[in-house]
Amino acid sequence: MMKTSSNRWLGLLGATIIMWSSVSSVVATTSDQFDACEAAQDIGNGRCDLGNDIEECGFDGGDCCECTCEDGEYTCGQYYGYACIDPDAACVDDDAVTVDMMENCYDPSRIGNGVCDSLLNNEECAYDGGDCCECTCDPSRYPWYDSGVGCQTGMYGGFACIDPDAPCVDDDIVTAEMMDLCSTGQIGNGYCDDSNNSPECAYDGGDCCECTCESHDDGYEYYCEPGSFACIDPExxxxxxxxxxxxxxxxxGWVTRIGDGMCDDENNKEECGFDGGDCCDCTCVVSASAWSDYACQEVYNINSFDCLDTSASCYGDEDLTPGVGSMSYELSFFWDDYQ
Structure with a gap:
């Protein structure tokens, strides 16, 4: 009995030693990669991790080249792009990404993915691999290609073609000077962006005037919506x-929200026409705006009115519930009622 018990303990001890040796061996063989790679545990998982896209990390185990990537935790190319710089990969020249771009561009895996990224729209980053010009953008590189979203203007952005070698460089109004001043991907996308509504940004490419706004058929219902304009373009x-x-x-605070039927704190002052009348019950007008479903009424337990306009006939009539006021851009909803 004692001998059998001893043998059992010896067997367990031996198995433990073997397991410990195996673990020690794994740690020893991967310690260099854990020091050199940004996320060594993600090597070869089917997603290109730029921090691993170096020789010491096996160029992320092949994840960053379309021809060497193998599906793992992620499906290759489905949600993330490639940044192939492995000199031994047969497809190393198939994308626009270079070793220099890895150092100079904020996210090379987004280069040539079918969406214009303003931070990549420069000569050093190959003008985002053609993404920012309609005539050079390749929609098949978009991660969700079947969705039909890549390489188009609309809800998901637009073009800002400043590549001097692109045949369509003069087809839009975006210039290199605008890149530092404007949200260029939103210019001319059919939605008025206050930050672009200036002469320096070509008045958002016409988006802020009903007579110059051009809608885009991408399923987003609020483009060129009546009541969402702030037309100040003198032309x-x-x-x-x-x-x-x-x-x-x-x-x-938000000019395009003036007179939309929802009282906004930042617009509720004389200089802004007391939000175009939105903050007084007797002056609020339900318009055909994007907020029309909620216009001139209480929304999410927020009282829509906070009448500060002394010329309004109903000034002083509102009895605001303590702690509940007009809409703020922080959208501080009272979730306790919904829990």
Whole structure:
């Protein structure tokens, strides 16, 4: 009995020694990679990790080249792009990414993915691999190619062609000078962006005037929506069709929200026309705006009115619930009612 028990303990001890030796061996063989690679545990998982895309990490185990990537935890190319710089890969020249780009561009795996990234739209990053010009963008490189989203203007962005070698470089109004001043991917996308509504940004490519806005058929319903404009372009024929002025951009929080039927704190002052009347029950007008479903009524337990306009006939009539006021851009909803 004692002998059998001893043999059993010896067997367990031997197995433990073998297991410990195996673990020690694994640690020893991978310690160099854990020191050199940004995420050694992700090598060969089917997703290109730029921190591993170096020789010491086996170029992320092949994940960063389309011809060497093998599906693992992720499906190759489905959600992330490639950045092939492995000199031994047969497809090393198939994309625009170079070793220099790995050092100079903020995310080389996004180069040539079918979406214009303004931070990559420069000569050092090959003008985002052609993504920012309609005539050079390749929609098949978009990760969700079957969705039909890549290489188009609309909800997911647009073009900003400044590549001097692109045949269509003059087809849009974006210039190299705009890159530092504007959100160029949103210019001319059919939605008025306050930050672009200036002469330096070509008045958002016409998006902020109803008569110059061009809609895009990408399933997003709010493009060129009546009530969502702030027309201050002096060259637009409809510049006088709304009450918005260039001066409002100096004093108001979100000009395109003035008069949309929802009281906004930052616009609720005289310089902004008390949010175009939105903050008083008797002056609020339900318009055909993007917020029309909630206009001139209580939304998410937020009282839509906070009447500060002394000229309004209902001034002083509102009895605001303590702690509940007009809409703020922080959208501080009261979730306790929904828990």
């Amino acid at each position: 637009a024929e409809c510049v006088d069709d709304d009450d918005n002025t260039a001066e409002q951009y100096e004093h108001c």
